[in-house]
Amino acid sequence: MGSASRPHYILLPVSPLFIAFSLTCAFMLNLLPWGQWVGAPDFVALCLVFWGIQQPRKVGIGVAFSMGLLMDVHDATLLGEHALSYTLLSYLAIMIHRRVLWFPVVTQAMHVFPLLVLAQAIQAVVRFMAIGRAPPWLHFIDSAVAVALWPLISWLLLAPQRRAIDRDHTRPI
Template identity: 70%
Template sequence: MNQPHYILLPANPLFITASLFTAFLLNLLPWGHWVGIPDFVALVLIFWSIHQPRKVGIGIAFMMGLLMDVHDATLLGENALSYTLLSYFAIMIHRRVLWFKLATQALHVFPLLLMMQAVQLVIRLMVTGGFPGWLYFSESVATIALWPVVNWILLAPQRRAVNRDDTRPI
């Protein structure tokens, strides 16, 4: 209970755009189809949907999903649908999640990521009929492991003081 509470600065829209673009570039790297590699776009989308639901919402999630569909050469709309649902449910719980510590936040985000992967799996099963195996869901575990790191990195620009003063307690 004695942990400091920061008054965060407003999120810079350019920083939000840069973080989404960086996550997209990380997903473009060749390791993206390996088992257990996190979906960085989903991680950044869920982060911004929880922390800035008015700036990053369902429309941006849909557009990022379409970009990932084109990159992955999957059925057009597979990632778009799953990212849209992910963003919608993250926005639904955003007020509740922000009250918890990072470990508990990760436990709240984990079912959303599993749901996103389940939607993608159902679509793939309907189209191809091939089951990728249970290790397919290890992507959600790896993504949740990165939650505290991403939280620290993406909130860092908002924690800085506008004009530093050693006598100010905040």
């Protein structure tokens, strides 16, 4: 049936503090020890793609570069590895943001998947050029897990914008 059966919400403007809070939470989730497990998604990359699609004027390439440097320092990887991949990831998310917003959440996830795989491929190429060793192919499962989380992340990060401005119990909206 398509988009005619889906409800359309008029979203409130997003608070810059909420964006900062969500990026901080994503960074904290990446700090947890499960980050080295196979299949552990990169929450910062997922959050950057989400905000790059939803709010491209508020979360841009500069924020992505800064978050990438923070992740490089945390992971003790080659300085600029995450910064490069997050910057390109953010740029591509901003490029496709108008198109992706027209689709339902599952189709959005299919658009986000190649971006996340490309970001991981860039990290793998940089790592290969620096140390001569590429990560195993299971490394790319992280992107599939992140895309599986896309509907949940979208719902969570858009929830504060869906509330009514002035609550009236007689109106359903």
